Amino acid sequence: MTEPELTAVRETLRKQAIETPSWAYGNSGTRFKVFAQQGVPRTPFEKVEDAAQVHAYTGAAPVVSLHIPWDRVADYAELAAYARSLGVRIGMVNANVFQDDAYRLGSVANPDPAVRRRAVAHLLECVEIMAATGSQEVKLWFADGTNYPGQDDIADRQGRVAEALETVYARLGTEQRLILEYKLFEPSFYTTDVPDWGTAYAHCMRLGPKAQVCVDTGHHAPGTNIEFIVALLLREGKLGAFDLNSRFYADDDLMAGAADPFQLFRLMYEATRNGGLDPSRRVRFMLDQCHNIEPKIPAVIRSVMNVQEATAKALLVDADALGAAQREGDVLAANAALMDAYNTDVRPLLADLRSEAGLDPDPLRAYLASGHQEHLAGRRVGGRQSGWGA
Numbered sequence: 001m002t003e004p005e006l007t008a009v010r011e012t013l014r015k016q017a018i019e020t021p022s023w024a025y026g027n028s029g030t031r032f033k034v035f036a037q038q039g040v041p042r043t044p045f046e047k048v049e050d051a052a053q054v055h056a057y058t059g060a061a062p063v064v065s066l067h068i069p070w071d072r073v074a075d076y077a078e079l080a081a082y083a084r085s086l087g088v089r090i091g092m093v094n095a096n097v098f099q100d101d102a103y104r105l106g107s108v109a110n111p112d113p114a115v116r117r118r119a120v121a122h123l124l125e126c127v128e129i130m131a132a133t134g135s136q137e138v139k140l141w142f143a144d145g146t147n148y149p150g151q152d153d154i155a156d157r158q159g160r161v162a163e164a165l166e167t168v169y170a171r172l173g174t175e176q177r178l179i180l181e182y183k184l185f186e187p188s189f190y191t192t193d194v195p196d197w198g199t200a201y202a203h204c205m206r207l208g209p210k211a212q213v214c215v216d217t218g219h220h221a222p223g224t225n226i227e228f229i230v231a232l233l234l235r236e237g238k239l240g241a242f243d244l245n246s247r248f249y250a251d252d253d254l255m256a257g258a259a260d261p262f263q264l265f266r267l268m269y270e271a272t273r274n275g276g277l278d279p280s281r282r283v284r285f286m287l288d289q290c291h292n293i294e295p296k297i298p299a300v301i302r303s304v305m306n307v308q309e310a311t312a313k314a315l316l317v318d319a320d321a322l323g324a325a326q327r328e329g330d331v332l333a334a335n336a337a338l339m340d341a342y343n344t345d346v347r348p349l350l351a352d353l354r355s356e357a358g359l360d361p362d363p364l365r366a367y368l369a370s371g372h373q374e375h376l377a378g379r380r381v382g383g384r385q386s387g388w389g390a
């Protein structure tokens with residue numbers, strides 16, 4: 001790699017912005033058990049404080065995503081100002097139409113028009129929150145679907161989803177976007193109304209340029225080639241965001257890059273190769289994770305570092321060598337160009353960039369040594385800890 005190329009790689013890494021999810025800082029678990037941790041935030045303001053800590057140590061996580069109603073506050077402008085005062089900003093507003101009793105048979109695809117109206121009203125509330133916080137994206141994921149053959153009409157449900165999306169889309173400002181997230185399975189088991197990228201893409205195409213797709217890495221059938229989906233959506237200008245996380249079995253929501261760092265590298269390679277890191281494309285790289293058994297702020301720091309490492313390796317792919325090998329049909333040389341980059345130890349490069357920025361070269365070690373975790377445990381006593389519900 002030439003010196004100017006290396007300078008460009010460093011510049012891209014310096015500017016990388018990873019969004020962290022407010023809910024990663026709250027208590028979470030499985031349907032079997034939620035293990036409460038000490039020092040967990042009680043309010044959205046405290047979640048923003050934790051996100052700011054991650055950014056203070058990594059320098060790469062300046063954005064925090066909200067989940068409504070978990071992060072409902074009386075004054076969103078105040079929350080956004082608080083975030084700014086701590087050096088971070090509010091990112092995507094994630095809508096939640098999956099926890100009310102009314103949604104037993106779905107939200108926007110529910111057969112009952114009154115329930116659909118209620119769901120759409122919530123989505124519009126999220127659009128307002130987006131405006132109040134300065135966010136530019138409302139992210140929609142629907143738990144809608146059916147559990148049994150014949151339970152509801154599959155095609156009719158698509159029509160209801162389309163109608164709700166059109167109503168939300170019509171409310172978007174010029175710079176605002178609707179990001180539609182798909183998921184193959186869970187909580188519905190027979191049909192899911194937005195199960196895959198194709199369905200999400202079809203809806204977004206019909207809506208227009210302000211609608212794009214979110215790829216959550218945990219939302220596919222085992223063995224799905226997610227990097228292909230990323231390449232295709234970027235090529236079509238329809239990739240809006242990533243929900244990054246790692247999985248062994250299903251939608252595990254474990255730390256990005258934990259189970260399969262090579263997959264994270266391949267995803268980041270397709271992202272970089274296809275312009276996904278170009279700020280003008282506005283692709284958001286969000287972590288969608290829950291830390292059930294590990295301490296939360298350190299886990300998010302580790303995840304951010306994992307994404308940075310995968311990105312650095314992806315940027316180090318020798319594009320000339322790879323292109324030449326591809327044109328010559330030299331399969332082994334092409335594969336080697338990718339593997340050489342993947343096998344590069346990029347930790348010294350990232351440590352160097354952090355030092356240059358006045359940060360500790362090892363953010364995780366520095367955070368753990370800071371005593372902040374113990375400080376939080378002593379300070380955040382009483383109140384109701386945040387979790388999947390608040």
Ligand code: PSV
Pocket residue numbers: 023094095141181183216243251288289
């Ligand atoms: C659904 O499984 C999902 O990935 C959506 O993004 C939700 O908003 C999020 O999880 C909650 O963690």
Ligand code: MN
Pocket residue numbers: 141181216243288
């Ligand atoms: Mn997600």
